[in-house]
Amino acid sequence: MARLSTATRHKVLILHQQGLYQTKISKQTGVSRCAVQALLKKHKETGNVEDRRHGGRRRNLSAADERHIKLITLRNWKMSSSAISSELAETNGTQVHPSTVRRSLARSGLHGRVAAKNPYLRRGNKAKRLKYARKHRNWGAEKWKQVLWTDESKFEIFGCSRRQFVRRRVGEQYNNECLQATVKHGGGSLNVWGCISANGVGDLVRINGVLNAEKYRQTLIHHAIPSGRRMIGPKFILQQDNDPKHTAKVIKNYLQRKKEVLKVMVWPPQSPDLNIVECVWDYMKRQKDVRKPTSTEDLWLVLQDVWNNLPAECLQKLCVSLPLRIDAVLKAKGGHTKY
Numbered sequence: 325m326a327r328l329s330t331a332t333r334h335k336v337l338i339l340h341q342q343g344l345y346q347t348k349i350s351k352q353t354g355v356s357r358c359a360v361q362a363l364l365k366k367h368k369e370t371g372n373v374e375d376r377r378h379g380g381r382r383r384n385l386s387a388a389d390e391r392h393i394k395l396i397t398l399r400n401w402k403m404s405s406s407a408i409s410s411e412l413a414e415t416n417g418t419q420v421h422p423s424t425v426r427r428s429l430a431r432s433g434l435h436g437r438v439a440a441k442n443p444y445l446r447r448g449n450k451a452k453r454l455k456y457a458r459k460h461r462n463w464g465a466e467k468w469k470q471v472l473w474t475d476e477s478k479f480e481i482f483g484c485s486r487r488q489f490v491r492r493r494v495g496e497q498y499n500n501e502c503l504q505a506t507v508k509h510g511g512g513s514l515n516v517w518g519c520i521s522a523n524g525v526g527d528l529v530r531i532n533g534v535l536n537a538e539k540y541r542q543t544l545i546h547h548a549i550p551s552g553r554r555m556i557g558p559k560f561i562l563q564q565d566n567d568p569k570h571t572a573k574v575i576k577n578y579l580q581r582k583k584e585v586l587k588v589m590v591w592p593p594q595s596p597d598l599n600i601v602e603c604v605w606d607y608m609k610r611q612k613d614v615r616k617p618t619s620t621e622d623l624w625l626v627l628q629d630v631w632n633n634l635p636a637e638c639l640q641k642l643c644v645s646l647p648l649r650i651d652a653v654l655k656a657k658g659g660h661t662k663y
Contacts, residue, residue, distance in 0.1 A: 328355065328363070333373040336363055384420050385428055392416070393425055394432045402439070405429070442660045443594040450658030456592040457653040468646050469522040471561045471589065472552040475601035476535065479612060480513040481623050512620045516627060517543055519551050520601055520634075521560075522643045526551025528631045530624055537572035544578065552586060563589045565599065597663040598649055600642040607638065 328336075332353060339349045346364070350357040367373050385393070389412065396408050403411075405422035412418050412425070426436065445453070492499065515535065519526035527547040531539070552560040562579070564570045579588050596602045611630045617623040645663065652661035 327375075328359065330374070333363060336360055337367060337373055340364055384424055385418065389416070389418050389420075390428050390432070393428050394434065397429060397434055405436075443596065445594055445659060449593045452658075453592040453595055453598075453653055454658035456590070456595070456598070457650045457658070461647075461650050461654065463647070463650075465522075465643070468643060470556055470559075471563050472519050472521050472526065472548065472556060472586075473563050473599060473601045474517070474519040474548060475565065475599055475605070476515060476517045476531065476567075477605040477608075478513055478515050479609065479623060479627060481617055481620065512623070514620055514623055514627065517547070518601065518604070518631065519548055520604060520639065521552075521555045522639065523555045524636070524639065525631055525634055526555060528628060535569060537569045537574050540569045540572075541575055541578050544575070549582065549585060558585060560586050561589050562586045563591060563599070565591055565595070566593050597661050598653070600646065603642055604634065604638075607634070 332355060336349055336353055336355060339352060340346075340360075344352075346357050346360045349355070349360050353360070355363075363373060392415070393408055393412065396411060397403060405425040408425045409420055409422045412420060429435070515531040517529040517531055517535070527550070529543055529547050533539075535543075548562065552562065569575070579586070592598070608627060608630050612623065612626055615626050617626045649661065649663050652663060653659075
C-alpha cells in the first residue's frame with residue numbers, strides 16, 4: 325500500500341462508517357480500491373489506521389559494546405579505529421567494521437583529529453612555567469610594554485609544514501594541478517633573528533652560518549640593545565629563551581655588565597606559547613607562502629618587507645593576549661595552552 329497521509333486514512337474510515345462501498349470510497353478519495361481494502365482490514369484487526377513504527381536495522385553494537393569502545397579510547401587516545409575493532413573482537417567476540425567504531429565514538433563526542441604538536445613538558449618544566457605565570461599574573465599593560473621580545477626562526481623558500489587540501493576527482497591524484505611541490509631541504513633557507521615590543525618591530529637580522537654564542541653577543545650589542553633603547557628606553561626587560569647560546573657564560577657575563585641598561589627576564593623552559601614573536605614568525609611564513617620567493621635573496625627581501633610592514637593591530641592583539649596566556653598557564657597548572 326502506498327504511503328497515505330493521516331487525513332486521507334481517516335477520511336477513508338469515515339466514509340466506510342457512513343456505509344459507502346469500497347469502490348465509491350476509492351473514487352472520492354483517489355485511493356486505489358486495494359489500498360482502501362487493506363486499510364479497512366488493518367483497522368478491523370488492530371483498531372488503528374496508522375503504520376506500525378519500524379525499528380530499523382538492529383545495531384551491531386550493544387550499549388555495553390559502546391561503553392567498552394569509549395573506555396578503550398580514553399585509555400589510549402592514539403589508538404586507531406582498526407585497532408579498537410580488533411581488540412573488541414578479541415575481548416568479547418563482537419565483529420564490527422572500523423567505520424562502525426568511528427560512528428560509535430562520534431556519538432560519544434570523540435572525533436578523530438590531527439594531534440597538535442607541542443614541546444614535551446617534564447614535571448619540572450611545568451613547575452617553572454607555573455612559577456613564571458604566578459609571578460607575572462598581576463602585570464598590567466604598562467609593565468608588558470617594557471618587554472623586548474626576541475627569537476630566531478628558519479624560513480624555507482618552498483617549505484610549508486601545513487597540509488594542502490585540493491578538490492579532485494578519482495584518478496586525478498597526480499595531476500599537476502593537484503600536487504603540492506616539494507624540494508629537498510626546502511630549496512634553500514634563511515635563519516633570522518628579530519625583536520618586537522608593544523611599540524613596534526625592532527631589527528630583523530639575517531644570520532649567516534651558525535649562530536653561536538659570540539655571534540649572538542654581537543647581535544645583542546648591535547641590534548637587541550639599540551632596538552630596546554629606541555623603542556622602550558633605558559631599563560627595558562629583555563626576553564630570550566633558554567637556548568644554550570643564550571645562556572652561555574659569555575652571554576651571561578655580558579648581560580651582567582649591562583644591568584644598568586636592561587633586565588633579563590627569567591624565562592621558563594619549553595614555552596614558545598608564551599613568546600608572542602612565535603605568532604609573528606607564523607604570520608611571516610604565511611605571507612612568504614603567498615608571495616612565493618624563488619631564491620634566498622628574494623626570500624630575504626620578502627621577509628624584510630613583511631617585517632617592516634607588520635600591521636600595528638597585529639602587535640596590539642598580541643600584547644593584549646599576554647595576560648590571557650598567563651591565565652591559560654595557570655589554568656593548565658603549568659601545562660600546554662592553546663597559544
